[in-house]
Amino acid sequence: VTELYRSSFPASTQGLRRRLDRGPVRHGNPRRRLISTWLVALLAAGALIARLTTLQLSPSDRLVQAGEEQRLKTIQLDAPRGAIVDRNGADLAISVPQTTFFADSRAVTDAIGDAAKLAAILGEDPIKVQEKLVSGRSFVYIARQVDDVKAAAIDALGLTYLGSYREDKRVRPSGDALGSSVIGRTDPDGTGITGLEKQYNDVLDGDPGEHRVEQGAGGRTIPGGEEELDPAIPGSNLVLTLDRGLQYEVEQMLIRAVDAADAKGGTIIVSRPRTGEILVDANVVRRPIETAVDPAVGATTTTTAAPASGADDADDDGDGAVDAPVVYGPAAPTTENRALTWTYEPGSINKVITMAGVLEEGMATPELVRSVPSSLDFYGSRFGQETRSNDEDLSLRQILAKSDNPGTISWAVDLNPERLYSYLTRFGLGRTTGLGFTGESPGKVRPVSEWSGSTLPTAAIGQGIAATPMQMLDVYNIIANGGMTSPPRLVLGTESPDGEFVAAEPASEPQRVVSEPTAAALRDMLTTVVTEGTGRRAQVDGFSVAGKTGTAWKPINGGYEDADGHHALVTSFVGFLPADDPQLSIFVVLDEPNDPYATGGSVAAPLFREVASYAVRHLRIPPDVDPAPIDPETERVRAEPQPAATAPTVPPVTTSTTAPQPKRG
Amino acid sequence: MSTPARAPRRRPPAPSPRPAPPRAASPRASSSRATAVRPAPAKPNAGRPRSPRPRAATATAGAMAAATATATAAHAAPQARRRPGTAPAPPPLAVVARPRRVRRLRMVGGLAAVLLFAALLGLAVFHSMLVQGQLGIDRADDQIEQEQMHQRELREQVAALAAPDRIVAEATRRGMVQPQQRAYLPAVVPGAVVPPPEAE
Numbered sequence: 001v002t003e004l005y006r007s008s009f010p011a012s013t014q015g016l017r018r019r020l021d022r023g024p025v026r027h028g029n030p031r032r033r034l035i036s037t038w039l040v041a042l043l044a045a046g047a048l049i050a051r052l053t054t055l056q057l058s059p060s061d062r063l064v065q066a067g068e069e070q071r072l073k074t075i076q077l078d079a080p081r082g083a084i085v086d087r088n089g090a091d092l093a094i095s096v097p098q099t100t101f102f103a104d105s106r107a108v109t110d111a112i113g114d115a116a117k118l119a120a121i122l123g124e125d126p127i128k129v130q131e132k133l134v135s136g137r138s139f140v141y142i143a144r145q146v147d148d149v150k151a152a153a154i155d156a157l158g159l160t161y162l163g164s165y166r167e168d169k170r171v172r173p174s175g176d177a178l179g180s181s182v183i184g185r186t187d188p189d190g191t192g193i194t195g196l197e198k199q200y201n202d203v204l205d206g207d208p209g210e211h212r213v214e215q216g217a218g219g220r221t222i223p224g225g226e227e228e229l230d231p232a233i234p235g236s237n238l239v240l241t242l243d244r245g246l247q248y249e250v251e252q253m254l255i256r257a258v259d260a261a262d263a264k265g266g267t268i269i270v271s272r273p274r275t276g277e278i279l280v281d282a283n284v285v286r287r288p289i290e291t292a293v294d295p296a297v298g299a300t301t302t303t304t305a306a307p308a309s310g311a312d313d314a315d316d317d318g319d320g321a322v323d324a325p326v327v328y329g330p331a332a333p334t335t336e337n338r339a340l341t342w343t344y345e346p347g348s349i350n351k352v353i354t355m356a357g358v359l360e361e362g363m364a365t366p367e368l369v370r371s372v373p374s375s376l377d378f379y380g381s382r383f384g385q386e387t388r389s390n391d392e393d394l395s396l397r398q399i400l401a402k403s404d405n406p407g408t409i410s411w412a413v414d415l416n417p418e419r420l421y422s423y424l425t426r427f428g429l430g431r432t433t434g435l436g437f438t439g440e441s442p443g444k445v446r447p448v449s450e451w452s453g454s455t456l457p458t459a460a461i462g463q464g465i466a467a468t469p470m471q472m473l474d475v476y477n478i479i480a481n482g483g484m485t486s487p488p489r490l491v492l493g494t495e496s497p498d499g500e501f502v503a504a505e506p507a508s509e510p511q512r513v514v515s516e517p518t519a520a521a522l523r524d525m526l527t528t529v530v531t532e533g534t535g536r537r538a539q540v541d542g543f544s545v546a547g548k549t550g551t552a553w554k555p556i557n558g559g560y561e562d563a564d565g566h567h568a569l570v571t572s573f574v575g576f577l578p579a580d581d582p583q584l585s586i587f588v589v590l591d592e593p594n595d596p597y598a599t600g601g602s603v604a605a606p607l608f609r610e611v612a613s614y615a616v617r618h619l620r621i622p623p624d625v626d627p628a629p630i631d632p633e634t635e636r637v638r639a640e641p642q643p644a645a646t647a648p649t650v651p652p653v654t655t656s657t658t659a660p661q662p663k664r665g
Numbered sequence: 666m667s668t669p670a671r672a673p674r675r676r677p678p679a680p681s682p683r684p685a686p687p688r689a690a691s692p693r694a695s696s697s698r699a700t701a702v703r704p705a706p707a708k709p710n711a712g713r714p715r716s717p718r719p720r721a722a723t724a725t726a727g728a729m730a731a732a733t734a735t736a737t738a739a740h741a742a743p744q745a746r747r748r749p750g751t752a753p754a755p756p757p758l759a760v761v762a763r764p765r766r767v768r769r770l771r772m773v774g775g776l777a778a779v780l781l782f783a784a785l786l787g788l789a790v791f792h793s794m795l796v797q798g799q800l801g802i803d804r805a806d807d808q809i810e811q812e813q814m815h816q817r818e819l820r821e822q823v824a825a826l827a828a829p830d831r832i833v834a835e836a837t838r839r840g841m842v843q844p845q846q847r848a849y850l851p852a853v854v855p856g857a858v859v860p861p862p863e864a865e
Contacts, residue, residue: 080817091824097814148818166814173824223792223799248829541847617847 071214072226079206080168081190082235084183084197086244087277087492093183093197095168095190099151101142107161108133114159118142121153144188145169170197177333179247181283182240182490184438185335195337196238196490198438203494206235237495241277246270246618250611251282251333257607258284258331262594265331267338267469268607269587270615273480273576276488276506279615283338286328340433340440343466344570344591347552348403348534348600350462352522353475355400355408357415357423359518364411366397366525372407379453383409383461397525401533403549405461412460420460421448426513427475429467434487434507443467462552463560469572473587476574479526480546480582483519484510527579538573538605540612542623546582547575547608549600554592568592573604577612578624586611 055063084093108114115130122129122143132140145167146154154162170186172178184195191205192198209232214225221227250268258266265285271278336342358364372394375384383405399407412420424430430445444466446455458464470488477486485508493503514522526546529535534549553560554568561567571593576585588604588611595603616623825831 090827091820094817094821094824096817096821171821173821174828175830178829221799221803223795245829248833 071216071222072212073215073219075211075213077209077211077230077232078168079208079232080234081170081186081206082204082237082494082497084204084238084240085495086240086242086247087279088243089239090244091173092179092240092242092244093170093172095170097166098145098147098169099164100144100167101146101151101154101162101164103133103140103142103159103163104138104161105133105135105140106138114157117157118154121150121157122146174244175248178244178251179240179242179281180333180335181337181339182242182281194335194438196240196437199436200238200491204235204238206497207233209233234497236497239492239495239501241279241489241492242281243279243618246615247280247282249614249618250280251284253607253610253614254282254284255331255333257603257610258286258590261590261598261603263331263590263603264328264592265334265338266588266590267342268589268611269339269469269473270611271473271477271488271585273477273582273585274486276474276477276486277492278488278490279619281337281339281490283334283336284331285334285336285338286331288326289329337437337439339469339587340435340437341468343441343443343468344554344589345463345465345552346467346472346572347462347550347570348405349472349548349550349572349574350465350467350475351400351403351408351460352479352526352548353423353427353429354412354415354420354460355396355525356427356479356514356518356522357419358396358411359521360423360514361415361419363414364396366521367395369393369395369398370407370410372399372404372410374406376406376409376457378409378457381454381457383457397528400525400548401528403529403534409457409460412456415460417448417451417456420456421445421451424459424465427478428471428485429465429475433468433470433474435470435490436507437490440470441466441468443471462550469587469589472572472574473585476526476547476576476587477585478513479519479522480576480585481510481519482516483514484512486510523579523582526575530575534599534601535573535575535605537601538575538608538612540577540609540616542625543577543612543616543621544579544625545575545577545612546579547573547605549573549605550589551599551601566596569596569598571598571600571603573600573608575608575612577616578621580624583621584612584615584619586615 081095083091083095085091111130111133115126115133118124119126119129124143129142132142142162143150143154151164155164168190170190172180172183180195182195184192184197184199186192186197192201197204210228210230212226212228214222214227216222250270254266254268257263263286265283267284268280268282269278270280359366370393371391373391374389375382377383385402385405385407387402394402394404394407396411398404399411415423424445429443432440432442445459446465451459455464474485474488477488478484487507487510489504489506491504493501495501523546526548527544529548530538530545535545535547538545538547538549550570550572552570552572554570556562556568570589570591572587572589574585574587576582586608588608590598590603590607593603615621
């Protein structure tokens with residue numbers, strides 16, 4: 001065989017030749033080799049099997065944990081925050097998914113160029129963006145909650161150091177300003193920080209869930225693997241008593257009125273007196289826009305030509321000197337719910353409490369006449385009536401209709417301080433309304449033990465005490481409601497994610513404050529205020545209106561006038577309609593109208609009329625008297641509210657006095 | 666029990682004039698393909714049949730007996746029959762019938778292999794379907810999430826379109842104005858005769 005190989009292969013195959021030169025080829029034993037191979041394979045397989053068996057039968061916790069960490073992924077499931085909707089289901093605040101961008105600033109190579117591109121898309125200052133890109137941090141937010149259009153533009157830049165994720169952003173699709181003072185705000189993480197967003201944060205906030213699942217390469221779920229789902233529970237929707245359309249219209253009316261009166265601000269509340277549901281809570285202010293110190297004169301002046309109107313020269317800082325003029329910007333809705341947080345001395349609209357005490361105590365009837373002096377002196381303070389200089393015989397009705405200060409005080413003296421204080425507190429002054437709104441003020445009514453000699457007359461006419469607009473509306477709601485309390489409500493209820501509506505519990509049970517006859521007499525007297533008294537400009541075509549004007553002085557430096565003898569006024573009007581069957585109550589206040597002769601009847605009552613005229617149409621409240629138009633020149637006074645000669649067309653009343661269920665969807 | 670029941674379909678091949686070489690002479694032969702024609706073993710069940718063709722292993726009892734005897738003699742003392750100058754007598758070849766048990770084992774083994782293959786194949790198909798289904802579930806979950814987000818975005822758009830300020834702005838842009846005077850219509854009692862309007 002060797003020779004055969006030698007002859008067969010060429011000489012170049014030296015290696016093989018050398019191999020052949022060693023002698024005959026040894027064929028070996030294939031069987032033995034096969035067996036050896038099998039043995040080696042078996043040994044290797046056996047070792048593997050032994051190791052696997054060991055691992056499977058006696059696994060250590062560390063290995064088990066390491067394995068689970070590799071396979072088991074826990075995915076956080078976000079729970080969307082519930083929406084805030086109005087009484088008809090219109091969205092006022094909802095959460096929508098947006099994109100948040102972050103960066104690893106250590107990987108940024110062209111901070112200036114990239115910052116310019118990002119700032120152009122985001123509409124931000126390039127310097128600020130650049131500061132983020134050069135911060136050197138591994139995680140820095142570039143922009144949070146960016147809308148989809150901007151997000152797509154940023155993605156198109158192809159910046160590899162940018163990362164993104166989706167998170168919810170709280171938006172107000174009906175307008176940022178609409179009802180903002182009631183709705184409130186959330187922080188970027190979706191936690192309520194003001195208003196109802198804060199008060200009902202637990203209701204609106206959902207419960208995040210978890211999804212534990214075994215995943216393989218590429219994040220794909222391993223079929224048949226371990227899976228545990230703890231679903232996220234979205235937050236419940238909050239159904240408010242507000243009416244979006246009415247809120248918008250009233251806000252616009254208030255803005256126009258505040259601008260027209262050059263006032264610092266104003267508040268309007270519209271409610272259902274029977275249920276206490278707040279339909280509108282509008283708050284408008286004018287902010288100072290620009291002031292600067294003129295070193296030449298050492299006084300603060302405006303940098304622009306200060307108009308005569310809109311300048312505030314009251315002594316707000318209490319230093320006894322008139323403050324430098326401040327220019328205010330246009331009126332705009334504020335985020336502060338001044339209806340609940342702002343207190344003021346209510347003035348003459350508080351006289352109805354004095355009258356309620358007199359009537360309830362049986363001291364007089366509305367028609368009882370007494371001689372009323374032109375002024376009364378109490379411990380050095382004179383309380384007079386600007387509209388008259390002589391003593392007059394006035395009935396209780398006339399005293400209220402003319403808002404006569406000496407007349408009211410004379411009856412308050414008969415009522416005595418203890419009973420007056422009792423009625424003030426029974427009508428809800430000095431304590432919060434039960435809404436639970438963050439920052440709500442209880443107002444201030446000092447106990448009788450702290451009263452001075454002039455406290456009784458001042459409190460009787462609404463000075464010397466502090467109340468919120470909501471408290472004063474509540475007073476008139478009690479009268480409109482037959483003497484029973486109807487605690488104000490801002491929330492109708494909650495709507496769970498599965499659509500179940502749960503009505504909100506009332507803050508307190510209705511309580512009787514005055515008797516029904518007393519309430520009826522007061523309603524009648526308040527109607528006279530509108531038909532014959534100071535509130536004639538509050539008349540509404542087709543409706544009998546009951547209400548009261550208020551013109552109060554604001555405290556200035558411990559008194560009620562500045563060094564020049566000027567007063568800072570707060571004008572208000574509060575009333576309800578129809579007077580005999582109240583379905584709507586409205587409170588209007590304008591803070592410091594820039595007119596020394598401004599009164600509640602001249603400034604606030606017309607605004608009341610405008611609001612009421614729109615509201616009754618919006619809410620489809622049928623008129624109750626002959627809808628003959630009122631001559632604005634003569635302000636013709638109706639003798640008595642009379643039923644319409646022909647019953648007016650009554651469209652379907654969708655807003656009944658009972659709590660309506662909000663429309664779904 | 667092992668009596669063949671069927672007659673041979675073909676005759677056993679005639680004895681070769683040359684004796685078959687000893688199988689142990691070549692290492693390849695020991696593990697090579699089996700042949701149906703080979704010297705019969707001394708004992709019918711002593712050797713493992715290697716032919717995969719069982720049909721060639723059929724024979725009658727008499728033929729088997731003769732073949733067995735011949736094969737035994739040839740295998741037992743091949744050298745004894747050699748004589749100088751004469752070619753050794755080739756051992757008689759015979760078809761070896763495999764035992765029925767072996768055939769059954771092979772059949773069962775084959776069937777088991779087929780079943781195992783089918784089971785594994787089925788398992789693979791099932792697993793593939795499972796993975797496919799899981800993939801569909803994952804995609805459906807993703808789609809649900811996307812659609813829910815889309816629904817929330819659309820809800821915001823609807824609310825924004827229905828916002829009062831947008832409606833007012835749009836109405837103003839189209840020239841609509843607030844009415845200066847409004848009149849309430851008199852009620853019409855159902856069934857009552859409505860008087861004609863008075864002539865002006």
